[in-house]
Amino acid sequence: MGDGLRVLPGGEPDDGGDPAGAGPAEVVDGDDRPRRVPPGTPVTARAPGKVNLALRVGGLRPDRSHELVTVFEAVALHEDVRAVPCARLECAVAGEGAEGLPTDERNLAVRAALLLAERAGVPPRVRLEITKQVPVAGGMAGGSADAAAALVACDALWGTGLGRDDLLALGAELGADVPFALVGGTAVGTGRGERVVPALARGTRSWVLALAGQGLSTPAVFGELDRQRAAAGDGDPAVGEEDVRDLLVALAAGDPAAVGAALVNDLEAPALSLAPALARTLEVGREAGALAALVSGSGPTTAFLVADREQGLDVAVALTASGAAADVRRVHGPAPGARLVDVAR
Ligand SMILES: C[C@@](CO)(OP(=O)(O)O)[C@H](O)COP(=O)(O)OP(=O)(O)OC[C@H]1O[C@@H](n2ccc(N)nc2=O)[C@H](O)[C@@H]1O
Numbered sequence: 001m002g003d004g005l006r007v008l009p010g011g012e013p014d015d016g017g018d019p020a021g022a023g024p025a026e027v028v029d030g031d032d033r034p035r036r037v038p039p040g041t042p043v044t045a046r047a048p049g050k051v052n053l054a055l056r057v058g059g060l061r062p063d064r065s066h067e068l069v070t071v072f073e074a075v076a077l078h079e080d081v082r083a084v085p086c087a088r089l090e091c092a093v094a095g096e097g098a099e100g101l102p103t104d105e106r107n108l109a110v111r112a113a114l115l116l117a118e119r120a121g122v123p124p125r126v127r128l129e130i131t132k133q134v135p136v137a138g139g140m141a142g143g144s145a146d147a148a149a150a151l152v153a154c155d156a157l158w159g160t161g162l163g164r165d166d167l168l169a170l171g172a173e174l175g176a177d178v179p180f181a182l183v184g185g186t187a188v189g190t191g192r193g194e195r196v197v198p199a200l201a202r203g204t205r206s207w208v209l210a211l212a213g214q215g216l217s218t219p220a221v222f223g224e225l226d227r228q229r230a231a232a233g234d235g236d237p238a239v240g241e242e243d244v245r246d247l248l249v250a251l252a253a254g255d256p257a258a259v260g261a262a263l264v265n266d267l268e269a270p271a272l273s274l275a276p277a278l279a280r281t282l283e284v285g286r287e288a289g290a291l292a293a294l295v296s297g298s299g300p301t302t303a304f305l306v307a308d309r310e311q312g313l314d315v316a317v318a319l320t321a322s323g324a325a326a327d328v329r330r331v332h333g334p335a336p337g338a339r340l341v342d343v344a345r
């Protein structure tokens, strides 16, 4: 966690919310004492990026997305969205990959604010200031984290009185990964990935993330999986929670080696097909001693599970020195879902 920052408990599941227009958000000040922030006060919400510890992809659904079962882990690489009163809707983006990002309705945080305003029946008056740490189009759901943080921040700013379940439903409309960015932790996702249930996971895990120079398109990676399956003559597999059972057992036991052995990603082969250099990145990290390695979601970020700080340093140095990664981050998981934070200014 960064300097001068306090975590505020706005993100507890199912807080119910107050009646519309009467809902000060509860936050904690620098002495960890609860404090109520009335609507109209500038607020900052923070949401995590994620790694899929398991991602099993089934067939196409009528809505053209894929049925899947996944185990998400939120990691401490986060997005901050500050919501400031404004006469209209404005958006500014800074940080990792900010240059290429739209600040109009194509931005997921803007879409989240517009959707929340429409459903809550309030005018969409806010300036959203996004600070990114999660790589854009990296398979770590940074855009989804921005959407989740915008929902939480605007909900507090406008005092909409919507409850946690309402925000989760809005999140599912915005994208398959948005509900998980609200929930955080370690959780099982089913359906399109939008139905999220927390998993029993003991301990914390250390990750080295290898960032790629360029992003990968999520629809293109799913499309390549379909192409590969069709070429192999494979039908679409049925997927269910039994496909991630070994991983859930390992997480419940808090056994890093068993967790490493159970990591799996059906999007890894199509991601490697579209970005072949990632095969070497995985190899370099494995050779440097990582317990396990996989492509994060649709890629191209690769994630290396490491036993401790020393192993993490070895893997990070090997990835950087070999040129197999454009950049590296060392993070831990699980991290909390979208919540208000008090940034000292
Ligand atoms: C693959 C995953 C793994 O967690 O995330 P990323 O690795 O990209 O972050 C997710 O399934 C992505 O979630 P998200 O990026 O929110 O997806 P959406 O915005 O809802 O959909 C973007 C596109 O991804 C494809 N898609 C997404 C979810 C799903 N269950 N099946 C799909 O086929 C569709 O082509 C869809 O048009």
Ligand SMILES: Nc1ncnc2c1ncn2[C@@H]1O[C@H](COP(=O)(O)OP(=O)(O)O)[C@@H](O)[C@H]1O
Residues within 6 Å of the ligand: 101, 102, 106, 107, 108, 109, 135, 136, 137, 138, 139, 140, 141, 142, 143, 144, 146, 147, 216, 218, 297, 298, 299
């Ligand atoms: N706030 C945002 N942050 C990142 N990407 C965004 C955002 N809003 C819209 N997008 C678009 O969504 C696409 C992928 O989003 P992102 O969540 O970064 O990657 P991924 O889906 O691989 O996890 C990007 O190509 C980008 O143009």
